[in-house]
Amino acid sequence: MTAEDDFIQYLLEIGEFQEDKPVLFPTNDQWAMAVSKHKEDLSKHYRLCVADWPVVNKLIHKQQFYDWATKREYPVPRSWDTEERIPDDAFPVAAKPEYRRVSSDKPSTETLSQKFDEMRLEILEDRHEVQEFKDENENVLQYFIFQEYVRGLSNRMYTIGIYADENSEVLGMFTGRKLRGFPPDIGDCKLGQAENLPSSLKTMVKELCRDLGYTGIAEFEFKRDEVTGKFKLIEINPRSWSWVGITPSCGVSLPWIAYADLKGIGDISYTENTVSTGEVKWVRLLEDSINCLYKNERAGYPEWDMTFAEWCQSIRASKTVTAEFDIRDPAPGLYSVYKFMRSNGGQLKRKYLGET
Incomplete structure (x- = not known):
């Protein structure tokens, strides 16, 4: 973001017209930085789901975080x-x-x-x-x-998502694994699932929140080395993440837990996943399909290339959550289809119809 002052000024201006302080959720790094940096002013109009600026700054700048974590003997690379x-x-x-x-x-x-x-x-x-x-x-x-370098493709990445209250106590925890990313080696999640993880990792995450003085939603990303089997903490994203939408279907809706706590609605007790490994999956439907049908092979990973039937089977679960489509709000899905066909229609025709 190259207009931080204008962004904050806009939030302050519209905040003056709010009768009750709404909850503000930053959803990317630059917004988390800006909101955290100006937390004191914005708190006059909003309930902020973001950690304090020294914490966010440390987590965004990886070398600062790695130095801090290494001194405390957390398992970072x-x-x-x-x-x-x-x-x-x-x-x-x-x-x-x-x-x-x-x-x-x-x-x-x-x-x-x-x-x-x-x-x-x-x-x-x-x-x-x-x-x-x-x-x-x-x-x-x-x-x-x-x-x-922690060896393995993107399917060796594991997520522990949390919401921590103003005392840095974790009230909600989601555990999952990235099944496919793009690019396949280091890419963002296109298919993920709920997954049970070792209790030692969950305990460590709670300890990290207390050590950092963390408040708000965060994603702790671990990678499991494909040779040693050891988990390494790669980074902490000080915000919600791309597939946080899986959490309501896992019995631990982190956005709702955060909202309820920040608004003082009821008594929030600690909650974890209530589903078993693989029972719930999340997929960026359009992107993952084109990746598996065409782009993975082109990117040099033929082992992730598959037929349409194989792809359908790979996303099947007791509950599959899609990033683009919701019957209650069809407009984003229709727009996603339009963008998808404009960007990828020609590639699919060439591969499956032999058109030039």
Whole structure:
């Protein structure tokens, strides 16, 4: 976001016309940063589902968070801000931006965010590849960190989503796993499911909330190394996340728990998933279908290529929640279909009808 002051001023202006303080939920990093930074002023008009600024700032900037977590012996990947600090036994390593999106009034912010989206993670096998990466990205190198690479594709990613109250006590907890992302190695969730996770991870997340002084909704992302089987805490997103919509169907509606607590509605008691592993799935229906029918193979992951029947079977569950479609509000779904066909109709025709 490149107009933080205007964004906050707009929220303040419309807030003056609210008879009862509404709950404000930031849903991406830059909005969480802006709202948190101006929390005191915005609190006059809103009930804010966001942590305090020092906490949000620490979580957005990965090196700050990794340094903090390492000192407290949380299981984060080893990371280094310069090549010289990488030990010989650490390779392969991943080069990743310290942040992807931030709130600012600087026009350059948008350009950097676009570049970081394109360079989310690059795997470097040895020091020679590290040097090549440095030479090719010298103008933005100060924004990158080198990190121990946790092996596996996006289906090795696990989510623990929480809502913590003003005392940093967790009132609601969802546990799940990303089944498919795109790109397949590092991409955002396109298909996820509720999944039971070890109690040690859940206990750790509650401890992290207390240590951080965290309040609001957050997503704790773990990756399980495909060789060692160990879980590593990759990052904490200080906001709701893309597939938070699965949580009501799992008996732990985090948005409602947050709303009820912030509005003082009733007595909120601690709640976790009430469903078993795989009983509920969430899918970004249109994107996941085109990925599995066409794009995964093209991206170099033929093992994730499948027929339409195989894809239908893969998203089947006792309850499947879709990102785009809800009978109570059909307009977003219709618009999603329109955008989907404009972007992907030609590719599907070429693959299945042989048209040029």
